[in-house]
Every structure is written in structure tokens, then in C-alpha cells.
Amino acid sequence: MKNANDGIDAARRDVLILGRDLMIVAPATAMAAPAALAAPELPKPPVRSKVSFTVNEKAHTLELDTRTTLLDALREHLRLTGTKKGCDHGQCGACTVIVDGRRINSCLTLAVMHEGSNVTTIEGLGAPGRLHPMQAAFVRHDGYQCGYCTPGQICSAVAMLEEVRQGIPSHVSVELTAQPQLTADELRERMSGNLCRCGAYSNIAEAITEAAGSRV
Amino acid sequence: MKAFTYERARTPAEAAAGAAGNAGAKFIAGGTNLLDLMKLEIETPTHLIDVNGLALDKIEATPDGGLRIGALVRNTDLAADTRIRRDYALLSRALLAGASGQLRNRATTAGNLLQRTRCPYFYDTDQPCNKRLPGSGCAAIGGYSRPHAIVGVSDACIAAHPSDMAVAMRALDATIETVRPDGSTRRIAIGEFYRLPGKTPHVENVLVRGELITAVTLPPPPGGTHVYTKVRDRASYAFALVAVGAIVQRDGTGRVALGGVAPQPWRVEAADAELANGAAAATRRLLADAKTTRDNAFKATLVQRALDAALAQARSAS
Ligand SMILES: Cc1cc2nc3c(=O)[nH]c(=O)nc-3n(C[C@H](O)[C@H](O)[C@H](O)COP(=O)(O)OP(=O)(O)OC[C@H]3O[C@@H](n4cnc5c(N)ncnc54)[C@H](O)[C@@H]3O)c2cc1C
Numbered sequence A: 001m002k003n004a005n006d007g008i009d010a011a012r013r014d015v016l017i018l019g020r021d022l023m024i025v026a027p028a029t030a031m032a033a034p035a036a037l038a039a040p041e042l043p044k045p046p047v048r049s050k051v052s053f054t055v056n057e058k059a060h061t062l063e064l065d066t067r068t069t070l071l072d073a074l075r076e077h078l079r080l081t082g083t084k085k086g087c088d089h090g091q092c093g094a095c096t097v098i099v100d101g102r103r104i105n106s107c108l109t110l111a112v113m114h115e116g117s118n119v120t121t122i123e124g125l126g127a128p129g130r131l132h133p134m135q136a137a138f139v140r141h142d143g144y145q146c147g148y149c150t151p152g153q154i155c156s157a158v159a160m161l162e163e164v165r166q167g168i169p170s171h172v173s174v175e176l177t178a179q180p181q182l183t184a185d186e187l188r189e190r191m192s193g194n195l196c197r198c199g200a201y202s203n204i205a206e207a208i209t210e211a212a213g214s215r216v
Numbered sequence B: 001m002k003a004f005t006y007e008r009a010r011t012p013a014e015a016a017a018g019a020a021g022n023a024g025a026k027f028i029a030g031g032t033n034l035l036d037l038m039k040l041e042i043e044t045p046t047h048l049i050d051v052n053g054l055a056l057d058k059i060e061a062t063p064d065g066g067l068r069i070g071a072l073v074r075n076t077d078l079a080a081d082t083r084i085r086r087d088y089a090l091l092s093r094a095l096l097a098g099a100s101g102q103l104r105n106r107a108t109t110a111g112n113l114l115q116r117t118r119c120p121y122f123y124d125t126d127q128p129c130n131k132r133l134p135g136s137g138c139a140a141i142g143g144y145s146r147p148h149a150i151v152g153v154s155d156a157c158i159a160a161h162p163s164d165m166a167v168a169m170r171a172l173d174a175t176i177e178t179v180r181p182d183g184s185t186r187r188i189a190i191g192e193f194y195r196l197p198g199k200t201p202h203v204e205n206v207l208v209r210g211e212l213i214t215a216v217t218l219p220p221p222p223g224g225t226h227v228y229t230k231v232r233d234r235a236s237y238a239f240a241l242v243a244v245g246a247i248v249q250r251d252g253t254g255r256v257a258l259g260g261v262a263p264q265p266w267r268v269e270a271a272d273a274e275l276a277n278g279a280a281a282a283t284r285r286l287l288a289d290a291k292t293t294r295d296n297a298f299k300a301t302l303v304q305r306a307l308d309a310a311l312a313q314a315r316s317a318s
């Protein structure tokens, strides 16, 4: 992954790059080595920026490398490791959090873009002893196997029910202008942004259906 | 990801002037396409101008009876707007057929229009790609080309435009409003917005350096029955192999635009004129200059069948 080097200081990265080039040119002529040494472009020093936002009702001010995604800010800087990194490219939903009431992929947004935002992660929904109804329903229905996709599934499901309540239509809604109902088809379509490699989908769907019933 | 400096734009004109004055600058809106590409170092801006704070997030009525959609209106909000659902159902349907709930909550109107191709070689920096690295060649021609375009292509690039929303915008005759770095504004018909690849596939539209999209306007409601038919490899959360956006009037006349088959949302006037004569006649016009590969020749048949299905759905609904 290209961004594995992000955050290491400039000097150390130079050494890494030089080391790799030297290994490649070593068997060639002695003349090639100095040219290769001159070649690597100096990496720019990381740029840092300040940002303040609220996470799970607690205010935070962070000074971050501008490249830090909201996901990495939550996990690596605030140590809220409940939110998971699956693909890091918007393709799996493991990183789903709720920002200002809407579910989003925290891997495809920069932390510095969230000045003043209100973020809710799985840790903010509930905790052992005081589970959110959606968390309790996932436990009751065994809506997981390895559990890696689960925080994203739960955050997504909680915000998804709110989208239904607000009357936001989906791809499978027969009538665009009618109040949507949470049928099995609607649930599956609306949760399609959350993949589960363990294939726990049927129990996930049952858990969400039950939680929806207990809330509406 | 390469390091970059970051600023929040305060006015559209300032954003445009700032972007024009810095060769490494890019606007960031939802970030769902740009950050994806920056992580892979396909895009390497050295300065990001965050446009999210610009008050371009409203949908307003225009004096002629149409709508002006702010560049920053999120895909979810656009699809759910009651006026769009009622009068421009094709646009709601196309938006809802794209991406996921999470992505639509962030993705913006302007960002969606400008999203880049999903050609797998464009994403793979070890492969030649004229769009990513002009002059390096095209790995898709002669390589794996199942998802690629079959019309409007060139010897330099056969990439398809991935947007669903843009297909609806094309059928609805949308106009793109911009502000240029010198502060002047202009309106660009969507039919003149995208550029075919030709010899310069890295140039995808007519925007000049620093030009900011401020809004997209729709003419008064076109009436008719609106159908968006998207064919893809799985039922949800996948890009189109073929998409058909059609607006059909009671007498069978109407308009049609295609997605997944061209470097831009694809509309052909002569095909609109044939729509009342059925899918086969219209498809002949739409794909008149098609250039398929072994991998994607199936799309020609699929266009006709998808259009046939869309027209049947329109007939049964009206
Ligand atoms: C997993 C996945 C699946 C997807 N599936 C689909 C799908 O099925 N169908 C579909 O249509 N799309 C799909 N998408 C793409 C998604 O719709 C786009 O990523 C999104 O619309 C881009 O909008 P954005 O606001 O996030 O753009 P950004 O990423 O912020 O910007 C995109 C580009 O637009 C430029 N830009 C942004 N705003 C402006 C402005 N106002 N003026 C000038 N330039 C501007 C930026 O500089 C950048 O070059 C998918 C994406 C992902 C990650």
C-alpha cells in the first residue's frame, strides 16, 4: 500500500528509497551507482494542520498530517479502534461512522475536512451493559462471525433506519414519491454498502429487522 | 499519498483564482473519488482547496420553471428532493442506482460529473495508460476490455465514463454553470461539456484550469415516463456494464441516453428521432459508429435489450 510510508520522517524515507535503489543498481557498472544516488526526489516534509471536532459527544482538537483520513484519526490518534479499516477505498463499509446524522465511509474523507463535525462511532452508540438496541439485536441474532464488519454494519443500519424514516427512496422503491417501507428488498439494497466476508447476511438482516420493529 | 497543503475556500471566485494560480492545486468536494485516486498516487495534488464551505448546497427554482442544483448538493439529497422525485424521476433513479448509501451521502453533484474512469489499467500504476500518463500507451486495447466503451472511443483510449447521474443529466438537457479564475461565469450545455478521448484522453472536459462548477441547471420538467435501467454484475453497489436512461411520452416519442458504453454519457439526436420505432431502430443510431473488442462486443446486444426493457416498462407505466 503506497501510504504505508506516510508519517515517517523525511530523513528516514530517504534512507529507505536510497537503500532500494542501491540494491537494484548494485550488480550494474560502478558508474551507475552515483547517478542512482542523485536521482531520488526529496520527499516533501509532511504538512500539518489543526482540526477540532466532536466524537461521541467529546470535543477533540488534533494537529494532524493533512493526509490523515477521518478513519485514521479515529483509530490511530483517538484510539477508537472499534471503527475498522477493510479496503480503505470506499468498497466495503467497514469504516462506516455517522457524521452529523449521516452514515459515511470514514476512509474516503480527510480529518481536516471535518472542522466542527459531530461524529458518532460504534463506541458512542452503546457499550457493554448499555447496548444500543441495534447492538443488542446483532448479539441476539448472531449477526456476525469474525465480527470485523460488524461496527460498520451497526453504524450503517442505525443511520439507514433514519434515512427510511426521513422518506429517502432507494433503488428498489417501487414508488419514488411514497413513504418507503423496510421490506426485505429495501433492507438489502440499503445495506449493500456494507460487505461481510463471513457471509452473515441473513442474521444481519434479521437483527436489523428486529431493531427496526422495536424502534418504529 | 503525496503531501499537500490544505485550505478552505471562502467564495467561489476566490477558489477559482486560487486554483488557477497554483499548478498543483485541486478542488476537493465529497472526496470519494479524489482521495481514492490520491491514495494510489494516480492524482498527486500538492494543494487541496476544500469547497465544502461554499454555500452551493441548495436546490432552487429558476424563473423559467426549471431547477438550479448547487454544485455541492449531496447525491442523497438530490435524489430525495421532492421536486426531483416528482418532475425529474430519471435523475433520482440514476442517482439511487449508483454507489452506496454511505457514498451518496458524501458525493456531490459536481464531483459526480467529474469522477474519473474505472478502467482497471488507469488504476494500476504499473501499466501503460494514456489517460494517466499521456503517451505511455493503452493497456486495455488488446488487453482485458470487458467493462470498456464501445462508442466514441479512439486508438488512444477506450475507457467508459462511470457516472449514472451524468446519464440522467444528459437526457434531461442539463446545463453546467461555472466561475472562471478571472471571476467571469459561463453556462455549458452538458452535450458540450465532455470531450471525446481522441489523441488526448487525459483531457476529459472543457473546463479551464481553476474553473469551478457552481451549479447544474435543469430546464422545465420534460413530462413523460422516466425509466433508468442499469445492468451490472451484481444487483447493487457496482458500476454499470450498460445503463439506459429514457424519457418516453405517451405517443412513444422521447429521448434516450446511455451509460457504461462511451467515454461520456451518450446521446444521439438521430436515435431520439427513432425511439417511437422501437429499441432496434434507436440502437442502430446510438451505436452507429461502434468499435467493440472481443471482450465487450456483448454490450452492443445488451444496449438493445436494456432499451427494449426500458421501453416496455415505460409503456406499462403510462
Ligand atoms: C466503491 C464505489 C462505488 C461507486 N459506484 C458508483 C456507481 O455505481 N455509479 C456512479 O455513478 N458512481 C459511483 N461511484 C463514484 C461516486 O459517485 C463518485 O466518487 C462521486 O460522485 C464523486 O463526488 P465527490 O463529491 O466525492 O467528488 P470528489 O472526489 O471530491 O471530486 C472529484 C473530482 O471533481 C473535482 N471537483 C469537485 N467539485 C468540483 C467543483 N465544484 N468544480 C470543479 N471541480 C470539482 C475534484 O477536483 C476532483 O477532480 C462509486 C464510488 C466508489 C468509491
Ligand code: SF4
Residues within 6 Å of the ligand: B117, B119, B120, B121, B122, B128, B129, B130, B131, B132, B137, B138, B139, B140, B141, B148, B156, B157, B158, B159, B201
Ligand atoms: S482505456 Fe484509457 S484509461 Fe484505460 S488503459 Fe487505455 S488509456 Fe488508460
Ligand code: FES
Residues within 6 Å of the ligand: A084, A085, A086, A087, A088, A089, A090, A091, A092, A093, A094, A095, A096, A105, A106, A107, A108
Ligand atoms: S475501509 Fe472504508 S469502505 Fe472499506
Ligand code: FES
Residues within 6 Å of the ligand: A143, A144, A145, A146, A147, A148, A149, A150, A195, A196, A197, A198, A199, A200
Ligand atoms: S462477520 Fe466477518 S466480515 Fe462480517
